[in-house]
Amino acid sequence: MTTAPEQVLVPADPAFAANPYPAYAIAREQAAVFRQPGDHLAYLTRFADVHAAFRDRRLGSSFLHRFTAEEMGLAPNIPTWRDPRWTDFQAFERWELLNLEPPVHTRLRRLVLEAFTPRAVEALRPGIASLARTLLEPSREAGSVELVGSYAQHFSLAIICDLIGVAPSDRETIKELSDATITMYEPHPTDEQQAAANKAAGDFRRYLLDVVAHRRAHPGEDMMTALLDATVDGERLSDDQVVSTAMVLLMAGHEATVNATSNGIAALAAHPDQWQLLRRGEVTVKAAIEETLRYDPPLQWFERWVLDEGVEIEGVPLAQGSRVALVLGGANRDPRKYADPDRFDIRREDAGHMAFGGGIHFCIGAPLARMEMETTLTELLDTEEDLVVLPGAERSPMFQFRGYRRLEVALHRR
Numbered sequence: 001m002t003t004a005p006e007q008v009l010v011p012a013d014p015a016f017a018a019n020p021y022p023a024y025a026i027a028r029e030q031a032a033v034f035r036q037p038g039d040h041l042a043y044l045t046r047f048a049d050v051h052a053a054f055r056d057r058r059l060g061s062s063f064l065h066r067f068t069a070e071e072m073g074l075a076p077n078i079p080t081w082r083d084p085r086w087t088d089f090q091a092f093e094r095w096e097l098l099n100l101e102p103p104v105h106t107r108l109r110r111l112v113l114e115a116f117t118p119r120a121v122e123a124l125r126p127g128i129a130s131l132a133r134t135l136l137e138p139s140r141e142a143g144s145v146e147l148v149g150s151y152a153q154h155f156s157l158a159i160i161c162d163l164i165g166v167a168p169s170d171r172e173t174i175k176e177l178s179d180a181t182i183t184m185y186e187p188h189p190t191d192e193q194q195a196a197a198n199k200a201a202g203d204f205r206r207y208l209l210d211v212v213a214h215r216r217a218h219p220g221e222d223m224m225t226a227l228l229d230a231t232v233d234g235e236r237l238s239d240d241q242v243v244s245t246a247m248v249l250l251m252a253g254h255e256a257t258v259n260a261t262s263n264g265i266a267a268l269a270a271h272p273d274q275w276q277l278l279r280r281g282e283v284t285v286k287a288a289i290e291e292t293l294r295y296d297p298p299l300q301w302f303e304r305w306v307l308d309e310g311v312e313i314e315g316v317p318l319a320q321g322s323r324v325a326l327v328l329g330g331a332n333r334d335p336r337k338y339a340d341p342d343r344f345d346i347r348r349e350d351a352g353h354m355a356f357g358g359g360i361h362f363c364i365g366a367p368l369a370r371m372e373m374e375t376t377l378t379e380l381l382d383t384e385e386d387l388v389v390l391p392g393a394e395r396s397p398m399f400q401f402r403g404y405r406r407l408e409v410a411l412h413r414r
């Protein structure tokens with residue numbers, strides 16, 4: 001492995017964030033394990049390597065189940081929310097599923113998984129379909145819908161808030177807290193952004209602790225009540241565990257789905273021939289959704305710690321305590337896996353993509369996200385002969401959470 005002569009993957013550069021795929025291709029062809037100057041990360045961009053890394057137990061989302069930071073000998077240039085100033089964020093991450101490793105992760109995940117089995121999610125379909133119709137009805141009268149702020153955010157937020165047991169009047173608060181908290185996951189958040197994310201994480205926790213107290217006194221049919229009732233190996237979850245679990249579900253439960261919806265609809269609108277295949281019923285809505293998730297995934301990369309000594313990937317040694325980035329957007333466009341990978345083609349039969357990750361942290365919400373996206377696409381297909389994006393579309397400047405800030409499409413009455 002040689003280090004590239006200059007930075008190729010630069011999340012802070014708006015031009016890179018606007019379309020990272022050409023840069024991923026450079027990294028992918030240069031080396032299986034790509035390094036660039038001034039950057040602590042080793043990047044994996046090939047499908048087979050990302051697929052294997054998600055399942056590699058020598059790599060961990062966290063190291064705290066095995067080592068302290070001192071034992072890991074963390075290099076000083078590794079940016080981390082473990083900064084002593086961000087205690088509220090750390091309190092959230094302490095029990096956050098994505099940041100846990102077995103055996104604690106296994107137990108907590110099993111509990112959550114029960115609510116998200118394909119069968120449990122299928123039971124939600126009629127309610128979700130009716131919600132989509134209701135939300136879109138005024139826009140059908142108006143002749144267009146701004147898909148992000150006026151539709152998808154309300155849609156996904158309502159669904160996940162109802163599942164968790166958050167009052168409808170608090171949905172807007174959840175959205176604001178979530179938007180501010182997730183900034184911590186951008187590759188290089190500024191001090192100001194981190195301080196705001198830390199504050200939001202604290203407010204979010206305190207808000208959910210109130211919900212916990214309320215649900216304890218007034219049990220409901222929701223997931224918060226179920227988590228409070230659940231026992232793992234004879235023990236109840238602590239309030240902190242319940243709060244972190246609810247918090248990650250509330251955030252993951254809408255941020256990625258909203259972005260995936262806008263990325264997918266934008267891709268379909270930019271490829272009218274593909275829209276016509278769908279209109280004629282030559283390709284299923286399900287297949288089209290999978291291609292949109294492959295082509296432009298809403299989450300671009302996830303990082304892992306190298307936990308063991310002597311780890312090599314594709315013959316390249318990776319030091320214990322270093323960080324690896326699993327680049328989903330790069331894997332999804334790997335020509336070793338997909339023929340003509342930059343072509344958006346809903347007839348693809350090369351099943352499988354990396355948008356939902358893999359291994360023990362594979363996305364719990366995948367069945368729900370898929371159903372939400374299918375529902376929205378079915379609604380649009382019902383009336384739109386051509387899928388037309390109106391002027392003013394704007395991508396979000398965020399990198400890790402890739403989507404649109406604004407995307408308005410024409411929408412007709414039934």
Ligand code: HEM
Binds near residue numbers: 098366
């Ligand atoms: C299109 C929408 C979505 C995409 C692309 C997506 C993607 C992902 C990815 C890539 C991971 C793995 C991250 C890693 O390995 O570090 C993940 C994990 C997770 N996702 Fe999603 N997600 C989506 C929607 C949702 C929804 C709707 C929910 C909840 C209802 C959800 C809940 C979670 C949770 C709880 C985890 C952590 C699982 C664990 O650590 O065991 N996601 N998601």
